[in-house]
Structures are given as C-alpha cells and as structure tokens.
Amino acid sequence: MKIHNFSAGPGILPHDVLRKAAESVIDFNNSGLSLLEISHRSADFEQVMQQARSLAKELLELGDDYEALFLQGGASLQFHMAPLNLLKNKAAYINTGNWASEAIAEARKVGEVNVIASSEDRKFTYIPTKYTIPIDADYLHITSNNTIFGTQWKEFPQAEIPLVCDMSSDIFSRKIPANQFSLIYAGAQKNMGPAGTTLVVFKKDILGKTGRNLPKMLDYELQYKKDSMFNTPPVFAVYASMLTMQWIKDNGGIEWIEALNKIKAKTFYNEVDSNPMFEGTVEKPFRSYMNGTFVLKNTAVEQEFERMLKEAGISGLKGHRSVGGYRCSMYNALPLESIKVLTNVMREFANKFA
Numbered sequence: 110m111k112i113h114n115f116s117a118g119p120g121i122l123p124h125d126v127l128r129k130a131a132e133s134v135i136d137f138n139n140s141g142l143s144l145l146e147i148s149h150r151s152a153d154f155e156q157v158m159q160q161a162r163s164l165a166k167e168l169l170e171l172g173d174d175y176e177a178l179f180l181q182g183g184a185s186l187q188f189h190m191a192p193l194n195l196l197k198n199k200a201a202y203i204n205t206g207n208w209a210s211e212a213i214a215e216a217r218k219v220g221e222v223n224v225i226a227s228s229e230d231r232k233f234t235y236i237p238t239k240y241t242i243p244i245d246a247d248y249l250h251i252t253s254n255n256t257i258f259g260t261q262w263k264e265f266p267q268a269e270i271p272l273v274c275d276m277s278s279d280i281f282s283r284k285i286p287a288n289q290f291s292l293i294y295a296g297a298q299k300n301m302g303p304a305g306t307t308l309v310v311f312k313k314d315i316l317g318k319t320g321r322n323l324p325k326m327l328d329y330e331l332q333y334k335k336d337s338m339f340n341t342p343p344v345f346a347v348y349a350s351m352l353t354m355q356w357i358k359d360n361g362g363i364e365w366i367e368a369l370n371k372i373k374a375k376t377f378y379n380e381v382d383s384n385p386m387f388e389g390t391v392e393k394p395f396r397s398y399m400n401g402t403f404v405l406k407n408t409a410v411e412q413e414f415e416r417m418l419k420e421a422g423i424s425g426l427k428g429h430r431s432v433g434g435y436r437c438s439m440y441n442a443l444p445l446e447s448i449k450v451l452t453n454v455m456r457e458f459a460n461k462f463a
C-alpha cells in the first residue's frame with residue numbers, strides 16, 4: 110500500500126532523491142566506492158560540497174556578498190552560534206513559538222536579549238504585527254515558520270538592523286527576499302535533506318564585530334575560510350540535500366515549488382474550513398503553508414478517524430506532543446495526491462459522523 114508521509118520532521122524527501130542517495134551509498138558516481146568510504150577531500154566530494162553551497166545561494170538568488178555553509182549541530186546549535194558570532198551589545202527577538210523560545214533562551218546565555226513581541230498571549234496562534242525594532246540592537250531574530258503551532262510569517266519585518274531567521278521548516282518553499290536577511294539558518298531534515306547538516310547562509314559583512322575569541326567549530330568566519338570543510342562534513346546529509354536542491358531547480362525552481370505548495374495548502378485548508386468535523390487552530394492570515402494544524406471538534410469519534418487515516422495509508426498526522434490535535438505537514442516533496450487522499454478521508458469521515 111502507498112504510504113502518504115505527513116511527518117513534521119524528519120520529513121518527506123523526493124523519491125528520486127532517496128533513490129539516488131541510496132545508490133551513492135553503494136557506488137558513488139560509478140567509482141566502485143561508497144560515498145561513505147571515500148575522503149571528504151576527494152575531488153568527487155569537494156564537488157558535492159561546492160555544488161550544494163552554490164545551489165543554496167542560487168535558489169535564494171544571493172550574490173557574492175553572501176556565503177552558504179553546511180554545518181553540523183542542527184538548528185539548535187545555531188540558536189547559540191548565531192548570538193556568539195553576532196551579539197555584541199544586545200539582540201532583539203520575536204517569540205512566535207517553541208523554537209523561537211529556544212532561540213531566545215540560548216541567546217540569553219550569550220548576552221542581552223530584548224523580546225520585542227510575542228504571540229504567547231494567544232498560544233502562538235498568530236504572528237505579531239505590532240512591534241518596534243530597536244535600532245541599537247545588533248540584530249533582530251525571527252522564526253519564519255512555526256513548525257509546532259502552524260503559523261508562518263507572510264511578510265517579513267522591514268528592519269534597519271541585520272535580520273536573522275530560523276527557516277528550518279520552510280526553507281526553499283517559497284520566494285523570499287533573501288537579500289533582506291543577514292543570516293538564515295535551517296536544519297536540513299524538515300524540507301531539504303536528512304538530519305545531520307544545517308544550512309547557514311550569511312552576509313559576509315556581518316562577521317567579526319563582537320571581538321569574541323570563538324571555538325573554531327563555532328566561528329562562521331573560520332568555517333567559511335575553510336570552505337565549509339574545516340573538519341569532516343556530514344557527507345551523506347550534504348549530498349542528499351544537494352540532490353534535493355537540484356530536484357527543485359530541475360523542476361522549475363522556487364516558483365514551481367511555491368505554486369505547488371500553494372495549491373496543496375489551499376486544498377487542505379479549504380477542506381478544514383468547509384468540513385463540519387474539524388477546525389483550524391491558528392488565525393487565518395498566518396496559516397502555515399508547511400504545517401497545517403487542526404483539531405477534531407468531537408473527540409468522541411477520534412478513534413474512528415484514526416482508523417480511517419490508517420486504512421488510507423496516512424502516516425505522521427499527529428500533532429506535536431505539546432499541542433495535540435493533528436498537523437498536516439506539507440513539505441516540498443509531499444505530492445498533491447497525498448493531500449487529496451487526506452481531504453477525501455476527512456470528507457468521508459464527515460459523511461459518516463457529522
């Protein structure tokens with residue numbers, strides 16, 4: 110039976126990417142050797158790293174004033190590494206959910222943090238629109254997509270200070286003005302590749318201002334001087350991420366994936382809004398096109414719904430353990446067909462129980 114993978118993370122990857130990545134584990138580029146057993150300094154792998162870095166910049170339409178790295182430690186390490194590299198006097202943060210809160214907590218270990226807006230008052234069901242950005246802060250940090258609660262920034266803050274963004278769960282899902290950001294980071298495993306690497310993209314002129322003597326591994330400047338190969342990189346995760354970026358490019362680029370993602374999200378939310386059994390959990394203007402959160406109004410028939418999901422081959426729809434309900438993760442690689450299977454089940458369920 111075909112399984113429809115709605116997992117929130119690690120998330121679905123394109124089938125062609127998985128097949129090619131799997132082949133590389135046995136025989137990489139017809140070398141007779143596995144990608145996992147060759148030197149990361151070999152010409153074959155250096156090319157993979159170069160290609161991954163240049164595709165990331167290409168998809169974000171960034172020029173030579175930016176660098177892209179593939180580091181380790183997940184987005185969680187970036188919560189600490191970004192302030193280590195950028196925070197001299199104080200930083201401004203906007204709190205839109207769990208991950209943003211984690212970023213704030215880690216930054217506070219480095220220096221002064223002003224939380225200039227938060228949506229915690231209404232359980233992170235919206236994105237704050239009223240805030241004043243302090244012009245004397247070193248940077249403003251936001252989280253573009255709130256993976257757990259299901260909200261997403263549609264328009265980004267106009268900041269005179271450097272803008273820093275955790276894009277772990279919506280990187281490469283839509284056209285963004287990337288050159289308005291000074292630093293973007295994203296753990297690969299939601300929308301780009303396997304766990305184990307983190308994309309870090311930054312404007313070169315933001316570095317070297319804190320005077321901090323950083324550990325080598327945590328220094329963006331050193332990492333880029335070493336071409337993202339200071340130590341052994343996570344070769345498989347970088348290779349599969351590169352294949353995913355290539356897949357986006359070959360199919361028509363960000364415009365193509367954005368159009369597809371919009372259709373998927375509309376199809377899903379139309380069903381949520383028209384179906385008497387369900388309701389969405391966040392304010393409509395801020396609904397995420399990546400993670401659609403919703404609840405069953407009558408939990409007495411929850412088991413019936415879950416049985417129908419299972420029969421249809423729908424996997425990974427359960428909401429995050431901290432919020433409950435359901436979460437329809439619609440990452441780039443999820444086909445529209447899977448959304449249709451889900452909405453059909455929702456309709457059938459309503460026909461039976463409404």
Ligand SMILES: *Cc1c(COP(=O)(O)O)cnc(C)c1O
Pocket residue numbers: 118182183184185186208252254255256275276277278296297299
């Ligand atoms: C999953 C997630 C993280 C945590 O990523 P790790 O790579 O596991 O550290 C951080 N931010 C966002 C927005 C996420 O979705």
